[in-house]
Amino acid sequence: MKKTNWTVWVSNLSLPILLIASVVTFALLNDKFLTQINLTNILVQNMHITVLSTAVLILMIIGGIDLSIGFQISVVAVLIARTIKEGILPIWAAIVLGILVCMVLALFNGAMSRILKSHTMIVSLGTMAVFQGLSFLLSQSKTYGGLPKEYQYIAQYRIGGWLPTSAVITLVLVLVVGWFLKRTYLGRHLYAVGDNPEAARLAGLNVWRIKYLAYLIAGALVGVTAVLLSSRTGSADSGMGPDLTFTGITACVLAGVALKGGEGTLWKVVVAVFVLGVLANGMQLVGLGTYPQYIAKGAIMLGSLYLSNRSQKAA
Amino acid sequence: MKRFLTVLVAVLAIALLASCAAPTATPTPTTAPQATATPTLAPGKVAFVMMGLNNPFFVALSEAFKAGFEAQGWTADVTSGEFNPQTQIAAVENYIAQKVDVLFVWEVVPGSLDTVTQQAMDAGIKVIAFVQELANYDAAMKSDDAKVALDEVYLASLWTSTALKDLTTINVALITMDNTAVCKTQADAIKANLATIIPTAKIVTTYDVTAESVEAGVTAAENIYTTHPEVNLILTVNASPALGANNYFTGVSSPMTDFTKFGIFTINGSTELHEAIAASGTDKAPLRGTIVTAGIEATIGDMLKLANGTRDGTYKDKFTMYAENLFINASTLDEYKSTGTVTSIKESQFGK
Known part of the structure; x- marks a missing residue:
């Protein structure tokens, strides 16, 4: 019994332990690691990934997975940048439009999944190509740089000279989503629908309505990701989103979010994002290149899966 | 709900396609x-x-x-x-x-x-x-990939020979992308020849990115500045990371406001670099030049x-024709934009 508790305990706290161990290790190896400027770097480099991973979590809780989110980011970032650069809309309206468009794109995935009676992963393979085409058509393969300072402030401004606005926005979003998932009936319904849709239906839940709600929330979060990312870089292009898809899914898998749905804890996802972010930042600072980073990430992922399996057996 | 979704999707598709067809401000x-x-x-x-x-x-x-x-x-x-x-x-x-x-x-x-x-x-x-x-x-x-990289260093040397002539050591950060053969060849060429072309130059850090993206450049610049704020010159082997680095240093939270002793040079890229290169002429941006493989x-x-x-x-x-490299900086940008080529800076002036 003691052994079982120990296994579950280690599994639950493995990510925070890993994060602390990483921070201590890199702090010992490089005196710049724990400086204010570098800690701010770690924050700003991972805020858009945190918001995106939150979106991925919501989709995975309902048993879905969306491979098209990267190009959704590209479509929305380019749309916002173009409408601002060409003076079509004021900044606030462009952002609202972008987030709404992203919600519709996400809802489109959900609707296609229902209409075609296919898993969202398969559907999103198709919609990924559609969104890719849209993003290149919208951008005309150009980079929209030189976005206004007012737009850059969204992600780049430092409150008190050090606290990034992107961190505040992300914190608020994470708290709201965390509250929604844990404290509201609808939030708990997402888990129920993901865990066993048939049982949820028999219990009187409107399964597809709940799934559509999840897609809308995830879409809004992906839209915010696009805003944070384009504000951070001061530019937008069609290639800016796709790499993030894998990062978001990796963070969720590392956090033990079940691919089958019905499981997933937001705080673990946030910690997983920071584990990956600290690794990337720290390894770069101590002079380890890209390839050791790949190996480290892969090893951590495998270790996490091992602990997750042991935990499930123990439970 | 289905009908609502159908209408919504149709409206979205039409709106997006309509915006795709809208004319752009600066057509190529x-x-x-x-x-x-x-x-x-x-x-x-x-x-x-x-x-x-x-x-x-x-x-x-x-x-x-x-x-x-x-x-x-x-x-x-x-x-x-x-x-x-x-x-x-x-x-x-x-x-x-x-x-x-x-x-x-x-x-x-x-x-x-x-x-x-x-x-x-x-x-x-x-x-x-x-x-x-x-x-x-x-x-x-x-x-010639290696030659392109060497020309980037020659272009940088034009700027360092005047702007940084007082420095005994020019601290250089290199942003590489070694997962691409061409980029690796170019980075290796820079590493092997930098000290010959700019004798006071010293590579203090090399940052390898995995994606040719602006965001990768922003992140690289953040990390480089954290560990090596003394850097005077950043050389990159592709344009998007260079633009990202430029955007970081010209962004609203930039740790640097004076670019007179700081420059970024790169390879290739297109019109998206022009604004920054033009601004570098008055030291309002650090992205100072690029080598374009022929117009x-x-x-x-x-x-x-x-x-x-x-x-x-x-x-x-198997006759092989080699492309000419064009040197684009603030002084040649207008010539390049109006004629599609650059004659005011030639490879021959570097003793090649």
Whole structure:
């Protein structure tokens, strides 16, 4: 019994332990690691990934997975940048439009999944190509740089000279989503629908309505990701989103979010994002290149899966 | 709900497609170049299987290719390889079926088109390798990757010799992308020759990015500045990370406001760099220059020469034509934008 508790305990706290161990290790190896400027770097480099991973979590809780989110980011970032650069809309309206468009794109995935009676992963393979085409058509393969300072402030401004606005926005979003998932009936319904849709239906839940709600929330979060990312870089292009898809899914898998749905804890996802972010930042600072980073990430992922399996057996 | 979704999706699709068709503020000029070779055969069918069309340079090149050849009476077509060997193989097969006369091929994965390009040659098509060498071809158009990188350092040396002449050591950060063979060749060339071209230069850090993205450049710049705030010069092997680094230092939370002793140089890139390079002339931005592998018009001119020359036998037996590098900085930018080439800075002035 003691052994079982120990296994579950280690599994639950493995990510925070890993994060602390990483921070201590890199702090010992490089005196710049724990400086204010570098800690701010770690924050700003991972805020858009945190918001995106939150979106991925919501989709995975309902048993879905969306491979098209990267190009959704590209479509929305380019749309916002173009409408601002060409003076079509004021900044606030462009952002609202972008987030709404992203919600519709996400809802489109959900609707296609229902209409075609296919898993969202398969559907999103198709919609990924559609969104890719849209993003290149919208951008005309150009980079929209030189976005206004007012737009850059969204992600780049430092409150008190050090606290990034992107961190505040992300914190608020994470708290709201965390509250929604844990404290509201609808939030708990997402888990129920993901865990066993048939049982949820028999219990009187409107399964597809709940799934559509999840897609809308995830879409809004992906839209915010696009805003944070384009504000951070001061530019937008069609290639800016796709790499993030894998990062978001990796963070969720590392956090033990079940691919089958019905499981997933937001705080673990946030910690997983920071584990990956600290690794990337720290390894770069101590002079380890890209390839050791790949190996480290892969090893951590495998270790996490091992602990997750042991935990499930123990439970 | 279904009906609502259908209407919503339809509205979205129409709105997005409508916005795609909207005119842009700064369209890329793609004027047809003048013919630079006198053909002895009537213009025929020419096609270009490109790597992809995912950046402004590729798109501008593809548009100029069509415009340039069609202006000379050719029937021209372009296919995006989508960075996928299978797509490229299918494209070459389609052009064999269409019996084109000349086929330009920019191979994504070395060796992936060996069989199909041989089939094209067997079918009487003149195959011209573009940038990437093929196993089977009649002629090739290439750039010398190492030379491009050296020219970047020469361009940087023009700036360091005046702006940083008082410094005993110029601290250099190198942003590489070693997961791409061309970029690795260029980074190695910079590392091997930097001290020779700029004797006071010293590489204090090398930051390897995995993606050619602006965000990767922002992150690289953040980390470089954290560990090496003393850096005076950043050299990159591709344009997007250079733009990202520039955007970081010119952003609203930039740790640096005085760029008089700080510069960024890169390779290739397109119109997205022009704004920053222009601003560097008054030290309002640190992105000071790039090396462009020939102007697009010059490239199309060379392609016309090769297309005609391979058909009439002037160019054969794997004849290779090397592209000229153009030096773009704040002083040559207007010349480049108005003429498509640069003559005011030439390789020869660096004693090459």
